[in-house]
Amino acid sequence: MRKTAVLAAAALAAVGWFSYEIWRMEAATAGSPEVDPAQPVSRRYIALTFDDGPHPVYTPMLLDGLKERGVKASFFLVGDNIDGNEEIVRRMAEEGHLIGNHTSSHVQISKIPMEEAVREIQETNEKLESLTGNAPEYVRPPYGEWSDELGERLRMEPVFWNVDPLDWKVLDAEKVYRHIVKHAEDGSVILLHDSYETTVQAAFKAIDTLEKQGYTFVTADELLVD
Numbered sequence: 001m002r003k004t005a006v007l008a009a010a011a012l013a014a015v016g017w018f019s020y021e022i023w024r025m026e027a028a029t030a031g032s033p034e035v036d037p038a039q040p041v042s043r044r045y046i047a048l049t050f051d052d053g054p055h056p057v058y059t060p061m062l063l064d065g066l067k068e069r070g071v072k073a074s075f076f077l078v079g080d081n082i083d084g085n086e087e088i089v090r091r092m093a094e095e096g097h098l099i100g101n102h103t104s105s106h107v108q109i110s111k112i113p114m115e116e117a118v119r120e121i122q123e124t125n126e127k128l129e130s131l132t133g134n135a136p137e138y139v140r141p142p143y144g145e146w147s148d149e150l151g152e153r154l155r156m157e158p159v160f161w162n163v164d165p166l167d168w169k170v171l172d173a174e175k176v177y178r179h180i181v182k183h184a185e186d187g188s189v190i191l192l193h194d195s196y197e198t199t200v201q202a203a204f205k206a207i208d209t210l211e212k213q214g215y216t217f218v219t220a221d222e223l224l225v226d
């Protein structure tokens with residue numbers, strides 16, 4: 001009895017080995033399913049965007065941390081907040097961040113006449129051009145309200161977002177950080193505001209975690225171009 005069992009087991013093992021060999025040969029003919037080390041792992045890109053600045057304290061704090069980490073971000077500035085913070089704007093440009101327009105006085109475009117909206121954006125464009133030498137090409141419309149007519153008249157592209165941790169309301173670095181990391185995916189545009197220390201802390205922590213997961217931080221314009 002015992003000998004029969006051993007023989008049966010040996011037969012089964014032989015059949016198993018042959019099946020494995022056939023599978024291996026087929027797999028080899030079809031091409032290896034394993035990852036080719038010569039091929040780069042597909043990269044994932046993400047953009048951090050900061051609205052409502054510059055802030056005299058928290059924006060420089062943010063710029064320091066971004067510089068340390070070698071990360072570029074996008075800043076959509078409110079024209080009225082530029083006054084007195086001109087050096088911060090020059091620094092943003094020098095350090096390679098994208099500078100966009102967030103209107104002069106944070107207006108809700110649907111609630112004002114078209115001419116006023118045009119003026120709100122143009123005035124901030126002029127201010128930014130005189131400081132950095134470049135007129136912004138991108139606008140983050142406050143409250144996400146935009147119109148094609150405005151885009152055509154100003155020849156500017158709106159930049160919206162797809163991850164919103166409500167940092168201005170939450171005011172808790174850990175919660176903001178967790179929201180970003182949970183919702184981040186390839187192509188995410190994260191909406192933040194550099195007017196809060198909690199946001200600056202959350203951004204640094206999110207960068208450190210997401211870089212370990214293989215993300216590369218880019219400016220928002222790089223995600224708009226296919």
Ligand SMILES: [Zn+2]
Nearest residue numbers: 051052106142
């Ligand atoms: Zn805003």
